[in-house]
Amino acid sequence: MTPRLWPACAALCAIGLALTLTGSEAPAQTASAAPSARAAASAVAVEVQASSLEAPIPGPESSPAPTAKEWVDASPVKLTRTSPAASGCSARRVREWLRVRCPGKTFALSLLGGSNEGLAFWIGPEAEGQFGEVQFPLRRGDRRVIQFWGTKTDPAGVGELAPTLVVQEQWVEGEAAPMVSVL
Amino acid sequence: MRLLPTLFAAVFVGACTGGSCSPESATTGSTGAVSTSSAIGSTSSQPPDPPRAHLAPSLRQGGALARGLGEEALYVADEDHRVLRRVPLPLRAEAPGTTLELPGAPAQVLPLDGRVLVTVRDPSLLLLVEAHTDGKLVEKARVALPDDAWGLAITADETTAVVSSAWSHQVSAVDLASAEKLWSIDVPREPRSVVVTADGRTAYVTHLVGGALTRIDGLREAPRLGSVALPPAPLRSPSGVTLSASLGYAALLSPDEKRLYVARHALGALGEEAWFGASTVDVLLTTGDVPLAPRRHGRLPFLRADKSLDGAELIVPGRPLSPFTQPRALAYRARTRTLLVASEGDDTVVELDALAVDPTRTVLSRHQVGRDYDPVLPVASTCGAPSGLALSVDESKAWVWCRSTYDLVTLPLADFAADGAPDANAAQAAPSALRLAVDTLDEDGAIGRRLYYNATDRVTSGGLGCAGCHPEGRDDGHTWHEAKINTKDGTQLNFLGHEANIPEEEGVRGVPRRTPMLAGRVAAAGPYGWHGESPDLPSRLDAGFGLHRWGGMPKHEPGNLRARSARLTAFVRQGLVPPPGLRRELDALEARGKELFTSEAVGCALCHVPATEYTDRVAYPLPRVPVRAGFDDEEARAFKTPSLRFVGGRAPYFHDGRAPSLEWLVDNNDDRMGRTNHLSRADRDALVAFLRTL
Structure with a gap:
């Protein structure tokens, strides 16, 4: 993922849909006001060089989910592989936590497999293009596959779900770093 | 076993001059071998070449197609013509290469320095062939093996070959220096692809039937057998269910050998309009023999923009259900860290992310290698049913062997960074084809062959070729669910791979239908069908066309149906090769x-x-x-x-x-x-x- 202009507050800056999970908690949806909405108003775009996923994760391996302030200050991170279709996506990391946001009208987000521990989904408001955003921790032993969904119209004019991007995350035991792709 | 010790020893020492022999193998080879070294110009006064690095995993494995080692040539195990072909590169119509008539149909070929190993199915053999620089191929030794020798791999020190015998469900080890079988061991049904780890201790074997792999340790000593669980397509499996698998023709180790890729078919995998399941590449982490992809358990979270709580469509991967169909061969591009899959059913080669948890979900590019489709019976007249893959040294191109049309295709590959993917909108260089032979069958049989492997003709089947359930005319070992279900075409009687493929609201599970074997069992006039409901074979095939899909038949003329079934009948009777039969007196x-x-x-x-x-x-x-x-x-x-x-x-x-x-x-x-x-x-x-x- 190439370095890009990154607003000082890009996460949860909008009022959209959010879903946060802890452990085996059942899914619950809420329309939430993002905690850092005020910060968005003063967002300043800065160009930051993306770090590598292979950079050591500071601090303990398991820490609480970052605060909104921490996300505001988060650095972009370069993912293991991204496709041209995901060129607009951006990723940031705070400690072991990763957020990936992809522009484009997102109709749904779903976990196809793996742990929902610490997993959170957001869909931005229409005014902001209805982006999709996911957050999860990067921990040893992880496996996650997350699907972004859009919509398309079939030849009969009926709207239907259409899978768009897939986020795949893994941290195989014995490996120095996790791998995350958006394709 | 017929052994030509002196000649074979020459072949072996020829291999050693490449510096690839370990001290141990050289010692073994000296038992009658070293004295012949001068026959090929290598004398004891010459210093040995520096040791060559161990071959990459992909070069230690056989395939229907393989690139020569240290020479500009491809080798093809041409099963239907019963020949080994050596085709010089670049491919040119005026230089189709040389052939070696074989005692039976070959399955896989594995070129080494100056020699070529070939498995022959019936009679079941491992052949050791000398490859001369002028292209001449000369058999040097043969090793008798349990019936139906198929898959082939060698240890990194090139001393031992491990061969699967499909029909007799055995795996054997062969000492290449002496051309002697070391051992054979009984394994589950239809063992096919073999890979051997670099340390020479362990082999993994895939099966045409069933999802588990076989692991064999102690290859040079007493073999020890184990079973390795690798659930197929876990992200498309019903929650808590391990599906069965079929079509396990191909497996491949990553260059660092930490990952084993297995291409196959997940029977009953979930997806939109999935009746047969889905093709998949599953990844095994060889450290601990752990599947990489997670299993699906319980409820999976989702979020919809319309706030609906209906997630039924969201918790299994979306389309395409199967980005490839009936996978037959794999290749690994190290520079891009991607996998190539030869897709027999839809005449394509797809490129997947080899680093992914589920490579099947990461189609980076799709190459249509089949072309010249017949306007009436839409099967490829050029490059039908790709079943073999080989990469150029620089990985800028792949060669594809097409088993229903006997073409070799040169496929240019896009260059992209190992952290990227090719631009889907960029123009792809067109593949070029060289026909090596014409079909051995008459015209009807030849078209029937193409139909048999084809999964794209909507009249014959809904997304899976005949060969998808009847590989090589054998069977997938699966019991299907025959059920009446409500589809977009109304209520239809269809086959389904798993009861979970049937919409819950139907309230049915379907009656059981075990896939029958066809090869050698369809000569009779009739009747056919489990209840004897079809008076003859074409009628049975016509009925099958309707069952093997989700929904109803597309609009068609009745004559078109019979045009297909007549040609398929010709092929399954003439072209499918029965397994080896008993060639001895009863004990x-x-x-x-x-x-x-x-x-x-x-x-x-x-x-x-x-x-x-x-x-x-x-x-x-x-x-x-x-x-x-x-x-x-x-x-x-x-x-x-x-x-x-x-x-x-x-x-x-x-x-x-x-x-x-x-x-x-x-x-x-x-x-x-x-x-x-x-x-x-x-x-x-x-x-x-x-x-x-x-």
């Missing part, structure tokens, strides 16, 4: 079994008439048995006597697959078919032993 136990089989007291032969493929083709009502779990009962109780030809190699048995083995079948027959309750243990064993010879 005492088998002879006793035959005596019992044909006796009036037991009565097997009354219906399983030996003179007519061990069947009278009559449907008899059978006593009711409890319905197998996961299926519905059916009213029709009369089942046509199935042919017993090749019965020993195609478990499980009965229309519902309830009998896992012939022993189980005889022990639990309870006089339902013939009279077996009175037989002693020894006589039951004898009966089973005889059945295995049919």
Whole structure:
């Protein structure tokens, strides 16, 4: 993922849909006001060089989910592989936590497999293009596959779900770093 | 076994001059080998070449197609023409190369320095062939192996070959210096692809039937057998369910050998309009033999913009259901860290992310190698059914062997960074094809062959070719669900891979239908079908076209249906090769079994008439048995006597697959078919032993 202009507050800056999970908690949806909405108003775009996923994760391996302030200050991170279709996506990391946001009208987000521990989904408001955003921790032993969904119209004019991007995350035991792709 | 020690030794030492022999193998080879080294120009006064690095995993494995080592040539195991082909590169029509007639149909070829290993199915052999620089191919030695030698791999020190024998379900090790079989070991049904780890200690074997892999340790000593669980397509599996798999033709180790890729078909995998399941590449982490992809358990979270709580469509991967169909071969591009998959059913080669948890979900590019589609019967006239793959040294191109049209195709590959992917909108360089041979069958049979492998003709089938369930005319070992379901085309009677493929609201699970084997069992005029409901084979195929899909048949002219079934009939009768048969006298136990089989007291032969493929083709009502779990009962109780030809190699048995083995079948027959309750243990064993010879 190439370095890009990154607003000082890009996460949860909008009022959209959010879903946060802890452990085996059942899914619950809420329309939430993002905690850092005020910060968005003063967002300043800065160009930051993306770090590598292979950079050591500071601090303990398991820490609480970052605060909104921490996300505001988060650095972009370069993912293991991204496709041209995901060129607009951006990723940031705070400690072991990763957020990936992809522009484009997102109709749904779903976990196809793996742990929902610490997993959170957001869909931005229409005014902001209805982006999709996911957050999860990067921990040893992880496996996650997350699907972004859009919509398309079939030849009969009926709207239907259409899978768009897939986020795949893994941290195989014995490996120095996790791998995350958006394709 | 026919062994030509002196000549073979020359071949072996030829390999050693490349510096690839370990001290151990050189010592072994010296038993009558070193003295012949001057025959190929290598003398003891010459210093040995520096040791060559161990071959990459992909170069230690056989395939239907392989690139020569240190030479500009491809090798093709041309099964239908029973030849080994050496084709010089670049491909040119005026230089089609040389061939070596083989004693039987080859399955895989593995080129090394100056020599080529070839598996031959019937008679079952590992051939050691010398490859001269002028292209001449000369057989140097042959090693007899258990019936139906197929998959092939060698240890990194190039001293030992490990060969799978598909029909006889065995794996063997061969010492390449002496051309002697070291051992054979019994494994589950239809072992196919073999990979060997660099340390030479472990082999993994895939199977055409079933999801588990076989692991063999101690390759040079006493082999130890293990089973490795690798659930197919876990992200498309019903929650908590391990699906079965088929079509495990291909496996490949990553260059660092930490990942083993297995391409196959997940029977009953979930997806939109999934009736047959989905093709998949599953990844095994070789450290600990752990599947990389997570299993699906319980509820999976989702979020919808419309705030709906309906997630049924969201928790399994979306389309495409199968980005490739009937995978036959794999190749690894190290520079891009991607996998190439030869997709037999839709005449494509797809490129996947080799680093992904689920590579199947990461199609980076898709190359249509089939072309010149017939306007009436839409099968490729050029590059149909790709089944072999080889990469150029610089990985800028792949070569593809197309088994239904006998073409070699040069496929330019896009260059992209290892952290990227090709631009889907960028123009792809067109593949070019070289035809190496014409079909051995007549025109109808040749078109039938192309139809048999093809999965894109919507009249014949809904997304899976005949070869998807009847690989090589054999069977997938699977029991399908035949159910009436509501589809976009109305209520239809269709096959489904798993009860979870049936919409819950239908309230049915379907009646069981075990895939029958075709090869060598379709010569009779008729009738066909489990109930004998089809008067002849073309009628059975016509009926099958309707069952093998989700929904109804597309609009078609009746004549088009028969045009397909007639040609498929020609192919399955002329072109499918039966498994090796018994070529010896019955032993005492088998002879006793035959005596019992044909006796009036037991009565097997009354219906399983030996003179007519061990069947009278009559449907008899059978006593009711409890319905197998996961299926519905059916009213029709009369089942046509199935042919017993090749019965020993195609478990499980009965229309519902309830009998896992012939022993189980005889022990639990309870006089339902013939009279077996009175037989002693020894006589039951004898009966089973005889059945295995049919």
